[in-house]
Amino acid sequence: MFRSSLFSNLLSRQVLLNSAIGVKDNVVTVTTDYDYTNLLIFLKNYPEVDTLISISNIVPSYYPINRIKVSTIKIQGSANSVPSGFLIGNRYVKSVELSKNVTSIGPGCFKNSAIQNITIDGNISSLGEGAFYGCSSLTELSIMTKTIPNTFAANCFNLAKITISEESITIGSSAFAYCYSLAVFSFSKVTSIADKAFQFSGLNNATFPASVESIGVSAFAYSKIDAFTLEGSNVSIGDYAFQGTQLTEAKLTNVPRLGKGIFTECPSLESIETGVIEIPEEFASYCTKLEKVTANSAYIIGVRSFYNCIKLESITLNDNETTIKKECFMFCEKLDFAFKENQIYTISDYAFSYCSKLKLPSLHENTTVGNYAFIGCDKIEELTINWGLTSFGIFMGCKNLETVTYTYNSSTDVNVLPDYTFCNCSSLSEFIDKSVLSSVNSYAFASTNIKEINLFNAFIANYAFADGSLKKITLAGVSSSQTDAFYNCDSLKTIVFSKIADPAGVNAINFANLTLDEISIEEGHESLNISNGLLTYGNDTLVLVTPQFTKSELRIPESVTYINHEAFITNRYIKKLYIPFTVYIVDSSNIIHSTSIEKLEISFDSNATFYMGVRDNKKLKFINISTQFDKIGDNSFSNNENLEEVVLPSTITEIGNYAFNMCPKLKTINIENVSVFGEYAFNGTALKTFDFSKMISQTVPAGILGFCSNLKEVKGTSNITTVDEYAFSHCESLKKFESSILYNIMSNAFEYCTSLKEINFKTIEYIYPHAFTQCTSLKSVELTTTVNFPLDASESSSFAFSFCTSLKSIDLTGLNIIPVSLFYGCSSLKEVTFSSGLIEIGSFAFSGCGFKEITIPDSVTLIGSNAFGSNSKLKTATIGKGTPSFDNSWFAPATQTIKIIIPPSIKNIGSTVFTSMDNVKIEFSSENNYYDYQDQTLIGKIKKNLVTTVGKLGKVYEVPEQIRVIDSNAIKRDTSDDSSSSEELDLLVQSDGIARAAIIKIQSNISTFGSVDFTVQSMCYEGEYYLGDSLTTSSSSSITTIYNSYASENYLYNVLFGSENAGPKCSTSLSDSFKWRHIVGMSSAEIGLTVAFVIVLIALIVLVILYFVFPFSKCSSKGEEA
Template sequence: MQDKPLSIKKQRKLPLARRLLPFILAAAFPAALLFLFFLPAGAGADEFQATPGAVVAPEPAAPAGENLTGVFYDNGSFLKYKAGAAGITIVACDQAATRINIPDYIEGKPVTNIAREAFSGCRELTEIRLPGTLRTIGYAAFAGCKSLTGIDLPEGLEQVGEHAFWYCDSLREVKIPASLKDFNLNTFTGKGDIRFAVAENNPVYTCRDGVIYTKDGKTLVRAGIIGSDSFAVPDSVTEISTGAFFHHPLTSITLGPNVKTIGPEAFSSCLQLEEVNLNEGLKNIGDKAFQGCLRLDGIIFNEGLKSIGANAFEGTAALKEIVLPAGLASLGQSAFKGSGLEKADLAKSGLETLPYGTFWDCVRLQDITLGDRIRVIEDSAFRNCTFREITLPAQLRQLKTSFTGCAELESITFPYSLKSMGSGVFAECTALEAVYFEGNMPHRGDGFGTSVPNGVWTRENDSFSGLPLAVAKKLKIYVLTGARGWGDSFKDFADGSGATSRIPFVYPVEYYTLEEEAEQDNPRLILHAPESFAHLETGSTAEALGVIRAGLPAEAGPILWSSSDPSVAAVDDSGRVTALQMGVSTITASLVYKGTLYTGEAEVNAIGLESPLDWSVQRDGTVIINGFREGISEQEMTELEIPRSLGGYTVGAIRSHAFAKNPSIRSVRIPGTVQTIGNNAFYYCALLREVILEEGIRDIGVNAFAGTGLRELVVPQSVTRIQDAAFADCQELQSATIKSGNLEYPLGIGVFRDGQNLKEVTLAEGITATGGYTFAGCTSLESITLPSTLQALNMYDFSGCSNLKTVELQGYLLRQETGIAENYNPFAALNIDFVRGIDNKHIKFDYRESKDLVILHPDDGNDWGGLFNNAVRTGVRIPGGGIRLDGFIPLTSHSDTGGKSYQPVINEINYGTFPVPVQNRTAAIAETAQSSTEASGEKDEDNTAKETAKAATVFEVVRKTVEENPWLSVAAGGMILAVILLGGAGRFRRNRNDQ
């Protein structure tokens, strides 16, 4: 059968397809070559071959437009770096890179630093070669490199930042050089499966049998692979360092005879640990030392143990019983929280305070003995415990929110000594039926005595608030006949607190007498002191002390009275006390019954009227100054000197607003016994010119001296906290010195804000961070030197400092945030930095217009310029006091040195390893200067500059590729020739067919 002839239209399409075929083939050929060339390096390689400057990554991404000095490229992968005065800092790499070789030199400069978080989160990174020129590794530099198996730290390395290798789960080998002398080995997290090696000539550390010790053998620093489930600490060891066995798989540990201290987290998360043998000489167990040791089923504390740290045995689910020794004087918060304890004996211990959360969530605890030394039980001490009854210490004075969530507690008896109870003591105690009080009514909750609009005296934060209403209706409260303060009714709010749950309720109160309870196993004398005992004025006599013979017959006696200090207070045979002079004395009643001596005590505070101050005794037994007493003349207020003690009590605090807006105070001296100066204590005392703060003060509150007339300030080194605006708006303050006892602490917000005459500031070592607006509005401030401990500045710290000329840094800002929102970032990459807000006529964020301000930094080789906006000039001091500007800021004819000895250095812009023609370099420098000038707010031009930079980068990649691979030029020429020949052949054939 004959084929059907093609239509004219199809006949025309056929030669068109045939004509296109050569061109398609010609295009496919170079595309295939390019694909093979740009195939990611190492994709088919069996071994990693490190070449200088190479970064191998399977899926490279173009680097973002950060303010970098340069970028290394290798087959499309990149390694980002910055150049400083003394060396190169590596700042980032391709997140998908698998193997990395960092060369010793880049652009002729040694690679000396790896920046904080430079390789953080590189999950695919398995191998890395560090340069021999390396000196520092920054904070969390390799954190989260989960595939990294080993690290050989080079000789010459001097410092490794905290958490540098955290969560490197595959890390198995670490070599520590001799040059690393001060090293926190807990920069590694692991499960005891790291094999450590230490250079023999390391002067600080040594490694024996997989365990690192200090050279003298006294400190066990870190345990790696030890090849056994059990371990005996050598006799030479006196201290087990922080995290030494963290997450280690050992099951048994025996301490050597000379171990004195177990450091924080030393055995934390040892999930297999079952047995711990403590030595007799052990003195201290650190915070979280055995936290999370789920299988630890028993521990015997030695009698010489002095302290147990916070959370030390938290989560030890198998631990059943503890006996705290007589020598124990300090117990940290939540020490046994969430443990499996069934029995706890504290009777012998020297503890006077049961700390916060001690037995929180100990749901099996049924048998507990507290003894009689404990006087304070802190918040949540027994939270969520399930015991039904508990005997409280006979000398207990203060109880906080201690029994919240004890859902099985049925009854409880409070001793006569109890003076204060916190709010919601029994919240969620759903089984509570009866509460017994042996003494006068204590201070009940933070809202005690508060009146509400309905006229009912209520206590929405009362000790009994938080009880379900059904429980509250059945609860009975028993108080002693003759006890003071209870009254005829007991109004409260059950079922929570606050405006939406105020339920007026009267608890049934029943009175009883202890002497009627002949069956009591604890006969004793109980003294009820009159309220006047708290402040008994000199020369006055109080009413007689009340005596209750609990469990003792009426005929037992006679009662004998005595005073611990008869010169302060005398007591007669009837128990009446007379105050003779200022001080504190203990009044004791005693009797002998059946050969046994029984005693009861009460404390009297004798006060005088000599002090012009109004004061009161706090729960901790120290005095708080409330202000001046009524009727004090202005003359008496002029020179205020806070005494070290009042009424025999140490003065420990100044209450908030105590002297606020007092128009008469000219000077004040505050002794070192005062721990806290309250918020607004001297707020806007406008005539206050002189303040002397003695060593010992620890906390200066919000606005404590704001708005005063201070002219000079010296903050003692004992201070550990300066809160917001503490010295703000002190218009006459000219000089401020903040000392430090090497205790690290941050400054609050706006500490010296609007101090318009502040010219000289000295911040001692110890300050770690600022709170923002620290010196905002200090228009007279010309220079400031910041301590080496400073790790971060904050937003607007120098806003409005229109005469500021130098900010001198002594140390590297290790914790300076660089990736947060611009409005809060003091070193943002655009036009917002920590000098933002300075008078725009003075600083325009343009080096050509910034006439004075220079950020000075140590000349240590670190990449300081990387922290700052290019519009801010940086430099170092040179011999003779002059300033050498850093090279990355170009010098132009518009620059004004302000008469200073500046020595600018002009460095050409560095594009990595690409040889840039001179004309291109000049254009690039001009472009960078122009973009810095216009950086404030001109987004369109900024975006254009970024796009131009990206295009230039792509061009440079292509050009570099061709330069390094000349055969590509030949191949490209061949492809072009093939296209021409194939196209010509097609045309020739078509013409022939047409003929």
């Protein structure tokens, strides 16, 4: 009995009889490394144990000792190392004692543990990385070692004291990073500090003795250090070493080189003293309290060194040639930089941008300045610039700058004022050019207050003076094709061309948008002169008509043989212009463009072709050409918006392309002798009739009368065989076009001829796309002979008669193939006579028509998709007996009920043929050997398969009994695309409240179920065949969702359609997630609450009425009387 009790007790306590582990006074002692293998099991039986003493000669690393639940561990044996990860993550051990025999601590030994204190008696010669990483409860650490490894005690948030008792100590990367409580650290024996060593630590001051040779990158970044002393002179300080610290001053006079960004983002730093010759990049950027910098040896200031030091007032530098790099002092709003006259500076892009207190004296002529260097320097009021302006926008936005004297003498002939130099200097009123500028580039003086300026040697570029206050300018010319040099200069009234002006830069087009009062030439110009208000070059070229010419009538002098481009645009008084025979017309670049000319008389010396461009004249109404020309050149009179009448000489026989294009008021022109017309010659005019009698060609040119909305009649067309593209496009008043030999009508030839009622199609052989699109008055189309419908390279459909909404009946007995979209949108079309040889009807051929019934000829073998779709009045469609396959949705979309009569010749019916048709009745004209129709279901007789459901299904869909196989996606829920209910395919997002096929009942003889592509509430199966697989649609990314699966008692499997078999009871009630409030109404509780609310509301109304009918005061007085 005792023996049994003893063994039972031992087994229950899990004591290993061969173990050397001993327990005494809540202390457990292990003597060999083997003891560690059973230690955790042992301690489970001794929960009172709180101390572990190890006297073994090794501390093993292979067992997870980190899970031990004691508060104290003492390593007292001969073991000389503690392995990596020894107590990693342990949250129970609070105290650790290591004997003097321990000389090695492995990586991560105590990482993320809960130790609060540790005693290390030995000299640690090997210390692993991250040994105390994340020991957030550790407050004090004393260790004898020379090397502090990387991440040694990083993230020890409560570590307040660290003692390292050795010489020549090196501190590794991030060794004490994020030690927020570490306020004091002795660097007296330290030789090097690695990157991020004390980053985000709590250090508040530091003294670095001469022994410290290097301070790494970000070594003290974002620590709390507010002061430091550097005793050595050879220390190397890495990038961002003191970034974001709390320093108030910094003195580095004995350090020859500094890393970049060393003091960046120090929010309390007020002064810096340094002895370096080059201040590094980002040195003290974003030091928003920095006021003073002393750098007596420095003559190179790095990129963004003092960027955004908004309180910096002064900086002292070396007197040598100084280099100030990009964005160095950008946004130093209080800086008054002590520029020294005649000192050479190299100033880079944006160097002093937005230094709003900066003043700028004269600098050495060899000074170079980069782009936007002084942008936004508001304190600069006056400038004398004796150095070259070679960069963009140097003084852009200096809003208080008033006067500039430019004295720089370029060593070359090219002296350019760059883009944006003084742009937005809104107070600049005077610019004195002593440098002899040769060019003023774009936006150089834009938005300034200069009213008068002399740039006698300069060419002006686009937008140079845009949006300015300029009233008068003297210049050498305007750069070629720069039509907006004085954009929006509404005050500019006087332009003076200097006596050295280049004639090539004097063009009226450069001043087209100005309202000038005077254009003059300085006395002494060798080739330009002004006489009687005409500015001429060499007396034979009319350069421009000056604003000083105030007469209403101008006769060009006979001495003039050439008229410059846009010569009349600068004058606003001429109303009548006479051009003499002496003017030689070279080409259409001789553009007459004026805002005032109303009448133009042209009398040239005999010339075969009139090429002058009379275009874009705002007020021109009448043109008379008396010269005996024989041709009007291309574009000669286009875009004259008020031109009403043109008198041409009787000799004109040819009018070029676009000659009178877009002259919307042109009503009268004599063209009775013209035999050749160019393309778009009269496009967009107001002509009412047109005669092609004299035209040699038998082709009406492309676009010749397009957009002539007033054109009612065209004559002389009896010889026409071809009407080219867009020839009569948008001729909304044209009623007919007659030609007995017409055989070719090109693309868009008569599109939008909304009044066109008839065309003789008997001779036509070719009709191109959109030829009669939107001919809404066309009443009849008779294509009784063979007609071809070619497609352009960019077209895939014909649309030749699309949207001819007045067509009611058509004769197509000449067509054996009806092209794609031929009668698309002909909404009134009710009758069509087909050819007995018709074999093909293209897709959308009659889509959107008005048929009530349609019988497809027996000869047809091929019908394209949607051929009769969107016929909202169609009730009956009979498919021809010669059609072998019903494989496209020929009649979709459709919302109405359509009866489709299918012949026995149909051997194949596609599963999508009834897609987007809401109500379909299928009738077989005679017994069909391949298909049957029952209960909105098309059934394949041979396979006994469900091919497709037809029309809108009800809430419950029962698969007909004769079906054995359900094809993939055969059960459909979609509706017509144009249904007013805008129904969606997914059950859960339908808006009409009809949960179609939410419940599907499948008969017992179904053995195969393909898939469905919508959400189903319930699938009810009465058979016994295994249908456990989930129903995946043809799209691999779309999985059918089935909420409930029910099966009969004969179904022996737990899974049905990928869901758990819910048993034999099939519910046909919709769950809440499948209901819509406006269909199923409110619940009983909601109805009860609503009734109660209404009763209370009625009671309140009755009380209010009683109050006003029987007031309380009346009731009280009556009571007193009683």
